[in-house]
Amino acid sequence: MEQVGQRKIDGLWLTVVGIAVLFFLILPTLIVIPMSFSGASYLEFPPTSLSFRWYVAYVTSPEWMSATKTSLIAAALTTAIATPLGSLCAYGLHCSAPRIRSAAQILVIMPIVVPVILIAVGVFSLYAKLGLNYTLTGIVIAHTALALPFVIVTVMSGLQNYDFDQELAARSLGASRAYALWTITVPQVKFSIQTGAFLAFITSLDEVVISMLVSGGENATITRRMFNSLRDQLDPTIAAISTCLIVVSITALIGVQMIGRRKDKAQ
Amino acid sequence: MSPAAHSLPIDISNLCKAYGSVKALNDVSLNIAAGEFLTLLGPSGSGKTTLLMALAGFVRPDGGSIRFGEQEMIATPPHKRGLGMVFQSYALFPFMTVAENVAYPLKIRGVSKSDQKARAERALETVQLGGYGDRRITQLSGGQRQRVALARAMVFEPQIILMDEPLSALDKKLREHMQIELKALHEKLDATVVYVTHDQREALTMSDRIAVVNHGRIEQIATPERLYRQPHSFFVADFIGESISLPVSVANDTAQLGERVLKSNTPIALGSGGHRLIIRPELLEVTAGAVPDAANDLSGQVHDIIYQGDSVLVIVQHDSAGQINVRVPANRAGQTGLPSKGEQIGLALHPEDTIIVPEHVA
Ligand SMILES: Nc1ncnc2c1ncn2[C@@H]1O[C@H](COP(=O)(O)OP(=O)(O)O)[C@@H](O)[C@H]1O
Numbered sequence: 001m002e003q004v005g006q007r008k009i010d011g012l013w014l015t016v017v018g019i020a021v022l023f024f025l026i027l028p029t030l031i032v033i034p035m036s037f038s039g040a041s042y043l044e045f046p047p048t049s050l051s052f053r054w055y056v057a058y059v060t061s062p063e064w065m066s067a068t069k070t071s072l073i074a075a076a077l078t079t080a081i082a083t084p085l086g087s088l089c090a091y092g093l094h095c096s097a098p099r100i101r102s103a104a105q106i107l108v109i110m111p112i113v114v115p116v117i118l119i120a121v122g123v124f125s126l127y128a129k130l131g132l133n134y135t136l137t138g139i140v141i142a143h144t145a146l147a148l149p150f151v152i153v154t155v156m157s158g159l160q161n162y163d164f165d166q167e168l169a170a171r172s173l174g175a176s177r178a179y180a181l182w183t184i185t186v187p188q189v190k191f192s193i194q195t196g197a198f199l200a201f202i203t204s205l206d207e208v209v210i211s212m213l214v215s216g217g218e219n220a221t222i223t224r225r226m227f228n229s230l231r232d233q234l235d236p237t238i239a240a241i242s243t244c245l246i247v248v249s250i251t252a253l254i255g256v257q258m259i260g261r262r263k264d265k266a267q
Numbered sequence: 268m269s270p271a272a273h274s275l276p277i278d279i280s281n282l283c284k285a286y287g288s289v290k291a292l293n294d295v296s297l298n299i300a301a302g303e304f305l306t307l308l309g310p311s312g313s314g315k316t317t318l319l320m321a322l323a324g325f326v327r328p329d330g331g332s333i334r335f336g337e338q339e340m341i342a343t344p345p346h347k348r349g350l351g352m353v354f355q356s357y358a359l360f361p362f363m364t365v366a367e368n369v370a371y372p373l374k375i376r377g378v379s380k381s382d383q384k385a386r387a388e389r390a391l392e393t394v395q396l397g398g399y400g401d402r403r404i405t406q407l408s409g410g411q412r413q414r415v416a417l418a419r420a421m422v423f424e425p426q427i428i429l430m431d432e433p434l435s436a437l438d439k440k441l442r443e444h445m446q447i448e449l450k451a452l453h454e455k456l457d458a459t460v461v462y463v464t465h466d467q468r469e470a471l472t473m474s475d476r477i478a479v480v481n482h483g484r485i486e487q488i489a490t491p492e493r494l495y496r497q498p499h500s501f502f503v504a505d506f507i508g509e510s511i512s513l514p515v516s517v518a519n520d521t522a523q524l525g526e527r528v529l530k531s532n533t534p535i536a537l538g539s540g541g542h543r544l545i546i547r548p549e550l551l552e553v554t555a556g557a558v559p560d561a562a563n564d565l566s567g568q569v570h571d572i573i574y575q576g577d578s579v580l581v582i583v584q585h586d587s588a589g590q591i592n593v594r595v596p597a598n599r600a601g602q603t604g605l606p607s608k609g610e611q612i613g614l615a616l617h618p619e620d621t622i623i624v625p626e627h628v629a
């Protein structure tokens with residue numbers, strides 16, 4: 001009896017600490033939400049008056065709108081390129097000999113491990129030669145390189161839980177490799193691919209360091225503009241934009257989770 | 268209706284495959300007759316799966332030739348080989364129903380929807396799963412999944428069916444039941460079957476012929492009975508059935524156990540590394556009196572008697588050869604009575620049951 005009681009108390013502690021950590025992680029993110037509805041013309045918490053004026057300021061500013069458009073297009077293109085490319089790369093690595101696989105895995109993780117600032121400087125000087133600085137193409141290529149490892153890692157872990165004999169079975173039953181991959185393997189690692197796509201989208205949307213160097217002019221990303229505005233005039237428009245970004249991210253995350261849940265139910 | 272399928276012979280010659288320094292296939296040559304049920308039998312790691320995967324086209328051999336009928340297959344991709352294949356893991360598609368699984372090869376072949384349905388149902392009936400088409404794979408037991416995999420592999424009437432340890436995940440009782448059922452199914456189908464197992468009893472039960480595989484080579488290929496009665500090497504004799512072996516010396520076509528010359532009906536197979544006498548416990552005869560002159564005398568003292576239900580195992584201590592096991596069927600033991608511990612008994616090994624094999628094949 002006593003032991004059970006003790007365990008309950010331990011469990012309670014764990015819950016309390018867990019919730020505390022969660023708050024600590026989320027609170028800084030959530031604090032911008034009330035700040036964005038402030039009526040004052042500077043960032044304040046808690047807000048003394050409420051208004052939508054900073055949202056209006058955001059959507060009516062041509063500069064902010066252009067930056068938003070650039071960021072969304074860059075994120076969409078990055079996702080569209082990194083997802084199939086990374087998935088195929090994961091498939092290729094999954095099928096190759098263990099020695100090649102582990103060597104390639106290190107190479108693939110590299111962009112995550114190397115400080116982004118180094119990549120940014122490298123990309124900037126390379127782009128200077130190629131004339132890709134301040135272009136959408138340049139941003140998308142750099143973001144794709146950053147996003148690929150996330151797609152590869154998630155899809156590879158998905159493939160690990162998949163019985164690869166199924167694809168061999170399909171091929172022996174008359175399916176070409178591409179058809180077997182598409183009709184048998186892909187449906188079963190779909191959730192991993194969607195998660196990878198989500199991570200690719202967020203990686204691009206959130207990216208600051210490379211964007212600071214490589215994007216600019218009419219192709220400045222929203223993160224770059226936010227950073228500059230933070231330095232120059234610090235008005236609550238940034239809080240409003242941040243809130244919008246949080247909503248976009250959380251919506252995408254929930255979307256991926258719901259699709260995953262539906263898939264699990266179907267099985 | 269589909270064109271009548273006729274089973275095809277398979278000719279494998281000089282097939283080689285190395286993984287680093289491991290020779291998974293070491294110059295394998297093998298002719299499988301049309302309609303035959305051939306089993307590749309061997310211990311784990313002997314190269315059975317590699318050989319099967321080479322037939323299926325998933326393993327690319329370093330050299331050699333594989334022909335189905337007249338056609339060279341070595342460069343043909345897996346999906347154009349027209350094989351039915353059953354995997355150890357069954358490899359069913361979990362997101363499809365049973366019927367969709369079975370119809371998959373028909374769908375690829377462009378069979379009409381209604382034909383797909385009818386033929387899938389017919390294949391399911393053949394494996395006694397009629398009416399299970401709408402179930403999900405996760406709702407089936409291991410044995411039922413096995414049958415679905417089988418139905419899927421034969422629904423398109425392939426001329427060759429490959430199976431890699433398809434029963435090894437089932438429990439013993441179901442496995443033995445499925446062995447008989449598979450054998451019966453093979454008789455109904457017009458297909459050449461190449462079957463892989465490491466279970467010698469399963470191989471003996473099901474096969475027309477058995478190819479014993481060891482270290483990437485075929486040690487012997489023969490009918491179950493011949494393999495059991497006339498093994499070519501110690502490896503084959505030891506791997507198949509129950510036996511004990513005693514070292515013998517061979518000179519001028521006669522074998523000697525200690526000082527005694529062994530009488531044997533079968534010529535002694537050539538090989539290297541010395542020879543061994545193979546004694547199968549059920550082939551020894553306990554004699555009432557002295558052992559007749561025509562037989563080999565292995566008499567000794569009863570060391571222990573072990574009751575095993577269907578039979579009784581008598582362990583006899585032989586003066587020079589050590590312990591020899593004798594199996595006496597329970598009903599015979601009941602009729603004639605058993606010797607008692609410590610008693611001296613006569614043990615006869617008849618010349619037709621005297622198997623002498625080389626340590627290694629030539
Ligand atoms: N893909 C592979 N890479 C390296 N070695 C392999 C591979 N496949 C099989 N082998 C080796 O080849 C030998 C035969 O393997 P296998 O054909 O799977 O044997 P079996 O099916 O008889 O157990 C083993 O020594 C195994 O380790």
Ligand SMILES: [Mg+2]
Binds near residue numbers: 315
């Ligand atoms: Mg195997």
